[in-house]
Amino acid sequence: MNHVQVNGAVAGYRPSRTLRLTVELRRQFARRRTFGVVALMVALPLLLIAALKLGASEDAGENNRINLVDVATASGLNFTLFVLFATTGFFLVVVYALFFGDTVASEAQWGALRYTLATPVPRMRLLRQKWLAALVLSVGALLTLTAVSVLAGSVAFGFGAIETPVGVTLAQGEGFLRLAGMLGYLAVHLLVVGTLAFWFSTITDAPLAAVGGAVFTMFVFAILEQVEQLGSLRDWFPTAGEFAWTDLLQTPVADGDLFRGVIQSLVYAAVFTALGFRAFARRDVTS
Amino acid sequence: MRRSRGLVRPRSGARRALAVLLPLLVAAPLLVAAPAAAADVRTEDARIPAGSGADAVELDTTLFLPADGEPPAPAVVLAHGFGGSKDSVADEARALAGRGYVVLTFSARGFGRSTGSIGLDDPRYEVADLSALIDVLAERDDVVQDGDGDPRVGVAGASYGGALALLGAAYDQRIDAIAPQITWNSLTSALFPSQVGETPGATPADTAQAAGAGVYKRLWSGLFFGLGAAPSGDLLDLLGGAAGRDDRPAPADVDVEDVTSALTCGRFSAEVCAAYEAAASGAELTPEIAAVLDRASPAGVLDRITAPTLLIQGTQDSLFGLGQADANARGIAANGTDVAVVWYAGGHDAPASDQDTAALRNRVGDWFDAHLRGRDGATSSFEFPAPTGLGTAGTVGRVQGGTRTVTAERYPGLDGADPVRRTGIELSGTVQPVVNPAGGTPAALTTVPGLGALTAALGGSTLEIPGQSASFESAPLQDAVEVVGAATVELAVSSAGGSATLFAKLYDVGPDGTATLPAGLVAPLALTGLSADPAAPTRVGVTLPAIVHRFEAGHTMRLVVSTTDQGFALPVEPAVHSIALADPTTVLDVPQVEGRTEAAGGATRWWLLLAGLVALALLGWGAALLIGRRRDRQLSAVQPDGEDVPLRFEGVTKAYKDGFVAVRDLSFEVRRGQVLGLLGPNGAGKTTSLRMLMGLIRPTEGRISVFGHAARPGAPVLSRLGSFVEGTGLLPHLSGRENLRLYWAATGRPAEDAHMEEAIEVAGLGAALDRPVRRYSQGMRQRVAIAQAMLGLPDLLVLDEPTNGLDPPQIHAMREVLRSYAATGRTVIVSSHLLSEIEQTCSHVVVMAKGQKIAQGTVEEIVGAGGAVLLGVAEADTDRAIAVLEGLPGVTAGRTDDGLVAELEGVPRAEALRALVDAGIAVDQFTPRRRLEDAFLALVGES
Incomplete structure (x- = not known):
């Protein structure tokens, strides 16, 4: 028959055109979950601004430890740093875990996975597209959070230079450059939890198990990091270096930990991703 | 503090991290393996006698030997710090032994389990002890010997041990290399500092020291002495001298002087003890005290040192500052001896980080490798922590992370190297009177010995008492200034009494007024012979503390000269001094050292990382391309009759991991245009079979061909397949129409191939199609899902229980749709456990039970196999009908519970009916008696 290609496929079918990124993003964007996260990303900075404004009248000089909270209200950029600082440990971890851990498992839960696979979207391609879509959504959320923080923060506290906790001032241009570096680092470092959730997502049909499992794992490591006795073993934890981006506040920038953090994160991410692909390639899809 | 595990496991920086990247996952086994390697190090404990006569002692030693079978190795003697013992350097010893050295650790006399009293690195005692230890090493076969009685040996140690290394190298020429750390050049200038005098020198931390006078460093000295003075063990043992409890001396026998000495001097020798007591009570540097301190100081004998020297000093050290190492470096380099200087973030005030x-x-290991084994690798470069704007290293303002190191070619000003570059920072300020309070209190608080700069604890502010200090400020700095070393300044001081004790310090003041005292360091000044006339004050050259600190742009430098500091002995007489800058345009001479930061390779390594990632991506892309091509070739293999047989199962078996066999040896064919029913009760293996043909599950055995191509996961031929299996798989948040549209978009095929309108017609939802799927009823979802399966008019349509949840009119319509679909030459497979469903929809049927095929054929074949007929005739006609039927050849008939039943046994039904009609019998009903249900139950029951 003339409507069939030599490899048996129907005319017009090309594996490399299946499940394009735009299509996958359209599928995801319509979801309430995505809307919810974006809404949270917008709301959180506003909430923090309100909290800081409210608390400003009270005596804020109690805490002698120098940290980013003390200088949060110095400028919009400072506020952005504070938001990043406040969200790194939990909020962003959950967002990444949600977008990555939900990808495959939720499709399995809906029962849509088998139709996509029988389309057929080759399994490796399906995973790749899902991975990329999750990355786009996660980074998008991170950027939304930052953009809203910068804008709302600048309205609330003025568009001034960054003041670091040690009294160094970084002009706006330089500040934006550093901020970009921080976002880049965070985007890469959070891949660790993201890819872990992604891996879990390929071995379970319950999105909650994948997301929760990854977040839980990260928290276990975060708790173990508090155990001094573990010594430098802790430097190898997947959570290690989650605050290394604050090194970008130093002048000159101390990039030793950043570099290590990036490499270590990439390796973890690569390993988890590979495990995910391996699990999915061998799996019988019974959902 | 995070302790290191005491092994040579470098953790500094990411360059090393990179090296251990690949075995990342096996990091845990590695951590175990590393100590295992160190376990190869053998130790030998021995008590070695040293000294003679009354000063004879026994030294408690441990020898660390590298693994067996090594050729003779150079030796290293490790000396411990004040208050420690041989055990405090065991980690270092193990590390060095792991590098292949024979390492000797020992407890100095008066410490640990060694006997004798502390002589404070006296050349007659401790230094002689070191020579005795080297004598022992000279006897050993496993130590490289340079000559008779001259082993190849290096000495390293910190603080008390560092001074021993320096003095040892001066007094014993057999020592081939030394690495003293955080130690002194002159105990006199360390404990009685007065940083007054001609400045500046060529080296960065060149610190002036007034001759013959100084401000007594009260707190530190007390701590220092206290460590050695605490009587160790049982006081009675100490007095009795005997070990046993039974022969304790009677109270009458105890010498009162011995008791006093034991209680006040502890393990110090009488001479040192007397010097301390004099200093502590008088707070003045008497010649007697100076004699003891000078004897213990390398300052006077540096010209004898020919062993290459690595000087390591800390920036957080209010006891032995950077100036002490600077003086040592100058003194040793003056002989042409090889000297390298390293500063690190730490010292007596703060421990070094693990990384450092x-x-x-x-x-240190590299230094010994170079000078004891002639290996490459050690440099004479000058290293110091990258200057930061933080008050103290590591603790404040940093969330985590290490510090970076700056490396300069040479220590500036040493032996031919260029002198340190100095920049003038203009200060301004008027004449200011300062008061020295009676009794010296209240006093400013800057540093608590050993606890680090107090600035850290107090959140960046030290305690200055109003009225006790004069301050002079620079303008806000245009650019950041990195101070590496000791700045100098000239002051003009006058005092009615002619003498003054002052403390000069350099604050970093931020734009918001917060003042930070770098490292919490102060420069004490003991001034005598001052002018009493404020109009003609005495000019005084002052060296400020040597620091490594970055003053950020916009910050100001503030020179503060105060009269008190709690760390020092202060004059008790009240006095007023007047302090001014020497000239209105006095400048602060600030040393600066350029170097390459460790991260200078930083930009490059980021590029390298990027390049590596790009290379990996390209590699992966290429590999995927190759694999894809190979797979395409495999997929092109096709059975010749593929187009006529859309689906063929050949001996297919699926056994799950838990041993459950869902499908066993299943074989059947489906031909074009057929509507095949897959019939079986629940659990017969129908759905598993369909999943296998969709490539969702891999068969354990056998082959499934779709249009002649093997049906494996993702096989392109599956694109000719439309499927609806177990559950609709619709995205609940999208409308039905959007679901169909996105499903088609995901196939990547041209939109015009979709035949969307036809599919929507099949769904028959009307306006409901634009509502979100989550509001649909089960039947609506079902219809959308079937429509989705029919998108693109697939050549093979697979439907699992398609009529579940549909109402009777919809079921009827669905049958019509499927029949007409097959009529276009396409093939349909329907699975069901509903028999009537199969009977009314399908042309062919495969009956399955318990994973096996039981029967296969046309519906007619299966249904009509028996040939019994159920007759509906009037009761009156029944007997006549039986007679007519039995008149036909081979036919039997009789009454049953259901009514009249005839076994036709090969006689066509049409003929039997005609016979009845011809006989004038009115026939109400004439239906085949064995319907599929019976056949099915019969078949399933047999298996």
Whole structure:
């Protein structure tokens, strides 16, 4: 028959055109979950601004430890740093875990996975597209959070230079450059939890198990990091270096930990991703 | 503090991290393996006698030997710090032994389990002891010997041990290399500092010291002495001298002087004890005290040192500052001896980070490798922590992370190297009177010995008492200034009494007024012979404390000269001094050292990382391309009759991991245009079979061909397949129409191939199609899902229980749709456990039970196999009908519970009916008696 290609496929079918990124993003964007996260990303900075404004009248000089909270209200950029600082440990971890851990498992839960696979979207391609879509959504959320923080923060506290906790001032241009570096680092470092959730997502049909499992794992490591006795073993934890981006506040920038953090994160991410692909390639899809 | 595990496991920096990247996952086994390697190090404990006569002692030693079978190795003697013992350097010893050295650790006399009293690094005692230890090493076969009685040996140690290394190298020429750390050049200038005098020198931390006078460093000295003075063990044992409890001396026998000495001097020798007591009570540097301190100081004998020297000093050290190492470096380099200087973030005030500890250990090892084994690798470069704007290293303002190191070619000003570059920072300020309070209190608080700069604890502010200090400020700095070393300044001081004790310090003041005292360091000044006339004050050259600090742009430098500091002995007489800058345009001479930061390779390594990632991506892309091509070739293999047989199962078996066999040896064919029913009760293996043909599950055995191509996961031929299996798989948040549209978009095929309108017609939802799927009823979802399966008019349509949840009119319509679909030459497979469903929809049927095929054929074949007929005739006609039927050849008939039943036994039904009609019998009903249900139950029951 003339409507069939030599490899048996129907005319017009090309594996490399299946499940394009735009299509996958359209599928995801319509979801309430995505809307919810974006809404949270917008709301959180506003909430923090309100909290800081409210608390400003009270005596804020109690805490002698120098940290980013003390200088949060110095400028919009400072506020952005504070938001990043406040969200790194939990909020962003959950967002990444949600977008990555939900990808495959939720499709399995809906029962849509088998139709996509029988389309057929080759399994490796399906995973790749899902991975990329999750990355786009996660980074998008991170950027939304930052953009809203910068804008709302600048309205609330003025568009001034960054003041670091040690009294160094970084002009706006330089500040934006550093901020970009921080976002880049965070985007890469959070891949660790993201890819872990992604891996879990390929071995379970319950999105909650994948997301929760990854977040839980990260928290276990975060708790173990508090155990001094573990010594430098802790430097190898997947959570290690989650605050290394604050090194970008130093002048000159101390990039030793950043570099290590990036490499270590990439390796973890690569390993988890590979495990995910391996699990999915061998799996019988019974959902 | 995070302790290192005491092994040569460098953790400094990401360059090393990179090296251990690949075995990342096996990091845990590695951590176990590393100590295992160190376990190869053998130890030998011995008590070695040293000294003679009354000063004879026994030294408690441990020898660390590298693994068996090594050729003779150079030796290293490790000396411990004040208050420690041989055990405090065991980690270092193990690390060095792991590098292949024979390492000798010992407890100095008066410490640990060694006997004798502390002579404070006296050349007659401790230094002689070191020579005795080297004598022992000279006897050993496993130590490289340079000559008779002259082993190849290096000495390293910190603080008390560092001074011993320096003095040892001066007094015993057999020592081939030394690595003293955080130690003194002159105990006199360390404990009685007065940083007054001609300045500046060529080296960065060149610190002036007034001759013959100084401000007594009260707190530190007390701590220092207290460590050695605490009587160790049982006081009675100490007095009795005997070990046993039974022969305690009677109280009458105890010498009162002995008791006093034991209680006040502890393990110090009488001479040292007397000097301390004099200093502590008088707070003045008497010649007697100076004699003891000078004897213990390398300052006077540096010209004898020919062993290459690695000087390591800490920036957080209010006891032995950077100036002490600077003086040592100058003195030793003056002989032409090889000297390298390293500063690190730490010292007596703050412990070094793990990372720094490991790096320093490595640096010492490299130094010995170069000078005891002639290996490459050690440099004479000058290293110091990258200046930061933080008050103290590591603790404040940093969330985590290490410090970076700056490396300069040479220590500036040493032996031919260019002198340090100095920049003038203009200060301004008027004449200011300062008061020295009676009794010296209240006093400013800057540093608590050993606890680090107090600035850290107090959140960046030290305690200055109003009225006790004069301050002079620079303008806000245009650019950041990195101070590496000791700045100098000239002051003009006058005092009615002619003498003054002052403390000069350099604050970093931020734009918001917060003042930070770098490292919490102060420069004490003991001034005598001052002018009493404020109009003609005495000019005084002052060296400020040597620091490594970055003053950020916009910050100001503030020179503060105060009269008190709690760390020092202060004059008790009240006095007023007047302090001014020497000239209105006095400048602060600030040393600066350029170097390459460790991260200078930073930009490059980021590029390298990027390049590596790009290379990996390209590699992966290429590999995927190759694999894809190979797979395409495999997929092109096709059975010749593929187009006529859309689906063929050949001996297919699926056994799950838990041993459950869902499908066993299943074989059947489906031909074009057929509507095949897959019939079986629940659990018969129908759905598993369909999943296998969709490539969702891999068969354990056998082959499934779709249009002649093997049906494996993702096989392109599956694109000719439309499927609806177990559950609709619709995205609940999208409308039905959007679901169909996105499903088609995901196939990547041209939109015009979709035949969307036809599919929507099949769904028959009307306006409901634009509502979100989550509001649909089960039947609506079902219809959308079937429509989705029919998108693109697939050549093979697979439907699992398609009529579940549909109402009777919809079921009827669905049958019509499927029949007409097959009529276009396409093939349909329907699975069901509903028999009537199959009977009314399908042309062919495969009956399955318990994973096996039981029967196969046309519906007619299966249904009509028996040939019994159920007759509906009037009761009156029944007997006549039986007679007519039995008149036909082979036919039997009789009454049953259901009514009249005839077994036709090969006689066509049409003929039997005609016979009845011809006989004038009115036939109400004439239906085949064995319907599929019976056949099915019969078949399933047999298996």
